[in-house]
Amino acid sequence: MMRSLTKWVVSWADTPYGTWALVLVSFADSSIFPVPPDFLQIALAVANPRRSYYYAFVSAVASVLGGLAGWYIGFGLWSVVGDWFFAYVPGFTPEAFDRVARLYGDNAFVALLAASFTPLPYKLFTVSAGVFSDVVPLHTLLAASILGRSSRFFLVAATVTIVGPRIKEAFERHAALMSFVATALVVSGFVAVHLYLRSE
Numbered sequence: 001m002m003r004s005l006t007k008w009v010v011s012w013a014d015t016p017y018g019t020w021a022l023v024l025v026s027f028a029d030s031s032i033f034p035v036p037p038d039f040l041q042i043a044l045a046v047a048n049p050r051r052s053y054y055y056a057f058v059s060a061v062a063s064v065l066g067g068l069a070g071w072y073i074g075f076g077l078w079s080v081v082g083d084w085f086f087a088y089v090p091g092f093t094p095e096a097f098d099r100v101a102r103l104y105g106d107n108a109f110v111a112l113l114a115a116s117f118t119p120l121p122y123k124l125f126t127v128s129a130g131v132f133s134d135v136v137p138l139h140t141l142l143a144a145s146i147l148g149r150s151s152r153f154f155l156v157a158a159t160v161t162i163v164g165p166r167i168k169e170a171f172e173r174h175a176a177l178m179s180f181v182a183t184a185l186v187v188s189g190f191v192a193v194h195l196y197l198r199s200e
Contacts (some may be wrong), residue, residue, distance in 0.1 A: 054101075056157035112148065
């Protein structure tokens with residue numbers, strides 16, 4: 001399912017609406033959508049390398065705004081939509097929420113910064129930040145999102161610029177593998193967080 005969904009997202013790069021699709025995917029990735037925008041950003045950038053950093057800017061801005069939306073979902077709507085998130089949104093489990101709450105108790109800004117820059121599901125952190133708004137005020141989420149998400153997407157743009165056509169070839173040949181690796185990294189991220197918490 002993830003491979004099919006990723007392929008569908010990437011297919012928007014071949015349409016006149018690629019940039020708008022990047023906006024929507026980047027926004028939704030920070031709140032409800034399971035596919036990260038990196039795949040579409042790469043596809044757009046390899047097709048038009050001169051706009052690589054423009055696409056990074058689009059991804060970063062939309063992702064930060066999506067993170068704000070996620071925070072407000074957690075802050076104002078969690079009692080209504082919480083069960084739906086646990087049932088249908090990948091990465092949302094009561095256990096994961098408990099772990100994130102413990103991370104926020106240690107250092108909310110560092111936890112958000114790490115999550116925004118890594119393959120960890122950012123939506124889990126943004127929505128839970130709103131739920132735990134007493135320890136994660138909106139300005140903390142905003143600062144961590146701007147720094148972390150911008151770093152992530154501009155790093156993607158820099159990679160496309162430096163590697164050039166080779167990344168396009170690798171992407172076209174191994175898109176399914178890249179989707180699998182991204183999913184594996186998400187799982188690995190949760191394992192790493194779990195091991196860290198057990199060591200505390």
